[in-house]
Amino acid sequence: MKQLLPRPLLILFFSAFALSSGPAFAVTWMIGDNDGYGAGIPDNANHFFDGSNANYDGRSSAEIAATDGAQYTDTYSTTHPGFGPQPGTVATFTFTGLGNSWTEGSMWFDMADFQATTFGAVNTTYNGIAQNWSFNDGFPTTTVRFFDLSQDVIDSINLLGSLTIVVDRNNSVDFYGFDYALLSNRIGDETFIPIPAATWLFISGLLGLIGIARRKNVA
Ligand SMILES: [Ca+2]
Ligand SMILES: [Ca+2]
Ligand SMILES: [Ca+2]
Incomplete structure (x- = not known):
C-alpha cells in the first residue's frame, strides 16, 4: 500500500509538532551561534587568538544582525572597551x-x-538576581558551562516573560569572551545540549530536499 506522505514529510511534521506543542517538549532560545567565537575554536578546548593584541571581533555579519549588534558574542574581551566593539564595561x-x-x-x-x-x-x-560567576577555567580554555536555573530566576521569568543576563566587569581585569548563550525551558545536564530550533528546521529542510530528489529520480 502506498504511504500517504513520504517519510521526510512525516519527520518534518513531527519536528514542527515537537517545537510547537506543550510542556512535554523542550523549547530553546539561542543568542549567537556555536561557530567557535567566529574563529572556529572547538568547544571545551584551547583557543588560539591573542587576547592582549587582538582588537577582537569575530562576529559574522549574520551573527551581528541576529544579536541586534549589541549582545556581544564572539568578541574579546567582552567588557573591555578598546579590546572589541563594545562601548562599556557591562x-x-x-x-x-x-x-x-x-x-x-x-x-x-x-x-x-x-x-x-x-x-x-x-x-x-539573572533578571537582577545575583549569581556566582567566579570561574577559573584559565587561559586559554573554552568551556561550555551549564546552569540549572534556580526557582527565584524561574519566578522572575514568569513575571517578566524574559531573561536578562548582565555581566558587569566590576573592576576585574580578566579578559574573556562568549561564543553563544542557549536557554531551555527544561532541565538538561552538562553533557546534553539541546538542538536549537534553527538546526531542527535545517535538518527538516534537508530531509525534505532528499525526499524531493528521490521522487524526481523515480519519476
Ligand atoms: Ca563553541
Ligand atoms: Ca582571562
Ligand atoms: Ca558565536
Whole structure:
C-alpha cells in the first residue's frame, strides 16, 4: 500500500509538532551561534587568538544582525572597551518572548578564558538576581558551562516573560569572551545540549530536499 506522505514529510511534521506543542517538549532560545567565537575554536578546548593584541571581533555579519549588534558574542574581551566593539564595561544578554508558564529551566554559556581568582571576578545577575560567576577555567580554555536555573530566576521569568543576563566587569581585569548563550525551558545536564530550533528546521529542510530528489529520480 502506498504511504500517504513520504517519510521526510512525516519527520518534518513531527519536528514542527515537537517545537510547537506543550510542556512535554523542550523549547530553546539561542543568542549567537556555536561557530567557535567566529574563529572556529572547538568547544571545551584551547583557543588560539591573542587576547592582549587582538582588537577582537569575530562576529559574522549574520551573527551581528541576529544579536541586534549589541549582545556581544564572539568578541574579546567582552567588557573591555578598546579590546572589541563594545562601548562599556557591562555585557547584557536578553532572551525575550519566554511566556509565563516556566517550571524549570537550563542555560548554557560557551565561554572563554575566565580567571576570576587571578584577575578578579565579574558581577553577574539573572533578571537582577545575583549569581556566582567566579570561574577559573584559565587561559586559554573554552568551556561550555551549564546552569540549572534556580526557582527565584524561574519566578522572575514568569513575571517578566524574559531573561536578562548582565555581566558587569566590576573592576576585574580578566579578559574573556562568549561564543553563544542557549536557554531551555527544561532541565538538561552538562553533557546534553539541546538542538536549537534553527538546526531542527535545517535538518527538516534537508530531509525534505532528499525526499524531493528521490521522487524526481523515480519519476
Ligand atoms: Ca563553541
Ligand atoms: Ca582571562
Ligand atoms: Ca558565536
